[in-house]
Amino acid sequence: MRDRFDGRARPTFRAAIAMAACSVMLSGCGLLFQNHEKRAEATLTPTPGNTARGTIVLIERADGVQVSYNLTDMPPNSEHALQVHERGDCIGVSGQDAGPVFALQSDRKRPYARLEGELGNIRADAAGAATGFIVATDVSLDGVRSVISRAIMLHREATDPYAMYPHNVGPALACGVIRR
Template sequence: MTYAHAFHRLPAVFGAVALLAVAGCASPTLGPTASADLMPTTGNTTTGNVQFVQLGGMVRVSGTIKGLKPNAEHGFHIHEKGDCSSGDGMSAGGHFNPTGAKHGHAGDPGVHAGDLPSLHADATGTATFSAELRGISVGAGVTDVVGRGLIVHAMPDDYVTQPTGNSGGRLACAVIVRR
């Protein structure tokens, strides 16, 4: 093979190397998905949409929630019952806790499956978030969030008070449904 002939093959070689490099950096395979459309409880205006996407052994939880107290932190949890029929959101029951774990910071080992990161509202009362969490699943197992309630609370989670975090009243409720 001549030098000139080998030189013309370089683009094909570099293209194959680039393709392998991109394939090696691919994100985990997307698994089942679910979503929740938050509706305000009586006397409140909080609404939003939250997506749950299974990514291998983690679940990406992301969304946008509006109608929160501006520049404030709000507790945010998955609750045991997919029932938002009461005006105050209490029909959703307590925190989703299928393994009998303690309440604490989402993502820490040994905490409730229902523990989610707190919401941080901006100056307009909107919180946009995305977190990848272990300890929950979409569509399978004891930690499956499908059919559970999703609650936005009025106050910050103190991460200490058991079993709820002392997050106050329920501003919005949704049922998590498989998509």
């Protein structure tokens, strides 16, 4: 049904409402199909007797989890290991209650294997600060390799990639639990 005015057809009120409803529904599809990134964060607080602190942001990308860090109050010009541990418990002295470095059971049994939770080393500048990112290809933010609800620790020493057991990096300077 169209009303005639000046010889031209005009849409009726119902047609205008239907077009507006379609427009709203189609704009909602953009929200449904847009890329929702998986994201998690951890706030690192100093372990007893230490001062290091900072924030860690984890974002899952196609090539792995991007681990961005902004850390302060570390010893100047020093290098430290950043590791994810099995349990999300930072209450114990030096983070001992967090358990061993995160790894799947099958990977833990391989001799000289690099464990998933070994993210890499971080270098502090002359002011004791470090900012940057690491791409961790062996972990994720869901599934069996998920690091959600696990502890992330900044350790006193750096990981030696050539050591027989590179997992021993001394006590933790700071610890935080990874949360969505």
